[in-house]
Amino acid sequence: MKTLLSALTPLAILTLAIIISGVLGYFIFLAIDGAVPLRKLISKTALVLLLLSIFPLMHFLKLSKADLGIVAKKDFALQIIAGLVLGIAILAPLFLTFYSLDIWVVDTNFQFTTTIILAKLFKILLISFLISIPEEMLFRGILLTSLKRAKGVLFAVFLSAFYYAGLHFLKSKTEIPPDEANLSSSYYLIADALTQLTNPENLSAFIALMSVGIFLATIRIKSPMSLGICIGIHAGWVFLIKTNSAFLNRNPSSDWYFLVSNYDGVIGPLVTAWLTLITAILITYTYLRDKSTNNSLEP
Known part of the structure; x- marks a missing residue:
């Protein structure tokens, strides 16, 4: 029963957030006279509701900040900065590959000025953290911890990853004209x-x-006390992807376009292979390190 509760609680929270966002998103849409597409308002409202659910969910599941992997403020900030650099370093080789294979090409219509570039980069960095903080708190914090307690490491890792992946596809691509939108449209x-x-x-x-x-x-x-690193890595990846999209264009006619997907022109088979390799290296390294440490402690 405990395992089932841990597995279904995040799904229940997500479902509730989606239902409420349908109503709130529509009334916000009315308040701003349809200035922002309804589908975007629903998506962003759901994200805000998920963010607001973090602390009540922590209380409900009896999780402390330490349980989520949150260290002292200064160290947490340093973790985030280190993670940001690491995240960019991890994905940078893939982006260089995309450029060399003409999967992404320079947007020749973009007017590059220092002011425009800096303004865009600052905005993208801010958005990157607005995305990474709630997602990491939920998926690598609350969900991973509660699932690990209930069923163990493998169950927690794979189910939290499944929920995380699924969340990214809960987006509609349908545009509804402002004068045709109503509550049922949500x-x-x-x-x-x-x-x-x-x-x-x-x-x-x-x-x-x-x-x-x-x-x-x-x-x-x-590394249980590493949520800050996860936030930084995630933000680094979002920063690279959105910066790439801001200054370059996808090239679906590239012979190598199959290495990415139409989701964002980055996520796809090459990312899967690259991160699987890095994960395997990380697991192997920590296994050998721990084994060496244990051997050195033996009498």
């Missing part, structure tokens, strides 16, 4: 978003995002 968009979970076109991206979740969960398992 739930039409939500239903449309749910169908994306079973869309076979998303399979390679789903697997890649699972590999992302598994890698980040492995870091938390191998």
